[in-house]
Amino acid sequence: MKDKVYIFDTTLRDGEQSPGASMGINEKLKVALQLEKLGVDIIEAGFAVSSPVQFDAIQLIAQEVKNAVIASLARAVEKDIDAAAQALKYAQRKRIHTFIATSPIHREFKLKKTKEEILKQAVYAIQYAKQYTDDVEFSAEDATRTELDYLVEVVTAAIDAGAKTINIPDTVGYTVPSEFTKIIRTLKEKVPNINQAVLSVHCHNDLGLAVANSLAAIEAGARQVEVSVNGIGERAGNAAMEEIVMALELRKDIFGVETGIVTQEIYKTSRLIVSVTGIQVQPNKAIVGKNAFSHEAGIHQDGVLKERRTYEIMKPEQIGRTHSEIVLGRHSGKHGLQARLKELGYTIQGDDFEKVFQKFTEVADKKKAVYDDELIAIVSECLSID
Numbered sequence: 575m576k577d578k579v580y581i582f583d584t585t586l587r588d589g590e591q592s593p594g595a596s597m598g599i600n601e602k603l604k605v606a607l608q609l610e611k612l613g614v615d616i617i618e619a620g621f622a623v624s625s626p627v628q629f630d631a632i633q634l635i636a637q638e639v640k641n642a643v644i645a646s647l648a649r650a651v652e653k654d655i656d657a658a659a660q661a662l663k664y665a666q667r668k669r670i671h672t673f674i675a676t677s678p679i680h681r682e683f684k685l686k687k688t689k690e691e692i693l694k695q696a697v698y699a700i701q702y703a704k705q706y707t708d709d710v711e712f713s714a715e716d717a718t719r720t721e722l723d724y725l726v727e728v729v730t731a732a733i734d735a736g737a738k739t740i741n742i743p744d745t746v747g748y749t750v751p752s753e754f755t756k757i758i759r760t761l762k763e764k765v766p767n768i769n770q771a772v773l774s775v776h777c778h779n780d781l782g783l784a785v786a787n788s789l790a791a792i793e794a795g796a797r798q799v800e801v802s803v804n805g806i807g808e809r810a811g812n813a814a815m816e817e818i819v820m821a822l823e824l825r826k827d828i829f830g831v832e833t834g835i836v837t838q839e840i841y842k843t844s845r846l847i848v849s850v851t852g853i854q855v856q857p858n859k860a861i862v863g864k865n866a867f868s869h870e871a872g873i874h875q876d877g878v879l880k881e882r883r884t885y886e887i888m889k890p891e892q893i894g895r896t897h898s899e900i901v902l903g904r905h906s907g908k909h910g911l912q913a914r915l916k917e918l919g920y921t922i923q924g925d926d927f928e929k930v931f932q933k934f935t936e937v938a939d940k941k942k943a944v945y946d947d948e949l950i951a952i953v954s955e956c957l958s959i960d
């Protein structure tokens with residue numbers, strides 16, 4: 575039996591904090607129901623105290639979603655925790671996710687509190703949240719820029735206070751994978767009660783390292799990962815769910831862990847997020863980008879037509895896409911063209927094919943791609959077919 579990595583999806587909370595990504599209540603419910611179908615373990619539905627819409631959306635999701643744990647974020651203060659608990663009242667399975675920043679820069683400039691005061695506040699908040707649910711998660715905001723010995727102290731106290739999940743956020747996406755490995759290893763070695771909680775990571779993508787950092791943390795022993803669909807989130811976003819899940823899925827030889835994700839639902843979920851937020855996915859985005867399964871170069875097309883695994887590490891069907899694509903353009907060769915012509919119902923050989931190929935290369939050289947209707951026109955022109 576492989577270890578399980580819990581997928582904590584924060585598309586509806588951190589993801590919604592992306593500029594321009596705010597969603598209406600019914601859209602949030604639609605996303606939550608799809609996330610449940612996708613098989614995420616925990617849905618962070620919002621930040622209850624932050625607005626009436628957030629509160630109502632969490633409440634509605636808590637009523638409608640039956641299998642996933644529903645979480646609300648709360649600062650380490652009573653009024654936030656009360657609001658989270660109220661919003662989650664009807665959830666079958668609920669989690670209060672409380673946080674306070676621990677790094678020197680946040681202590682000095684944002685909170686204006688000492689290390690001792692912050693530790694005390696964290697412990698109090700966890701104990702306070704426990705009156706509502708046993709499932710309390712604690713995040714040490716900006717953990718990765720916190721002195722490691724102080725982080726060990728805070729995490730130990732948080733677990734003693736009853737936190738069942740300890741989350742280590744790379745709040746500003748500043749950390750590199752080797753540092754993340756060190757942080758997780760140190761916590762595992764130095765926190766005496768670490769086995770009483772699930773160790774989690776929450777990585778931002780300011781240096782484009784959110785996925786790499788999350789994977790380094792999992793390799794070092796983290797067993798919950800906080801992600802968002804398409805990687806949306808504050809500034810450069812959060813770790814992309816689809817990239818982490820498929821890396822864990824395809825590289826079981828390295829990670830040796832499982833998730834409960836139904837990978838065939840990934841693409842549908844990605845498209846739903848695009849449609850409700852209006853935030854497009856870049857064409858070359860791993861897994862869900864338009865070009866992720868497209869082949870243009872002649873050598874690649876030839877390889878894929880002979881055996882898909884030459885240039886595809888996963889099947890498009892694995893993530894719920896219907897097919898990979900041979901894009902005909904100026905880099906394409908005869909094999910790609912011949913295969914597409916066959917799909918269009920033409921069997922053209924010998925000199926006739928050479929004529930069509932010649933014309934195709936002339937047209938392709940002037941354009942980004944040659945589409946089926948243009949190919950049909952080329953064939954008609956070269957072979958005088960009406």
Ligand code: KIV
Pocket residue numbers: 588647673713715716741743744745746776778
């Ligand atoms: O990035 C962050 O630190 C967060 C916490 C609230 C978990 O989003």
Ligand code: ZN
Pocket residue numbers: 588743745776778808
């Ligand atoms: Zn975050």
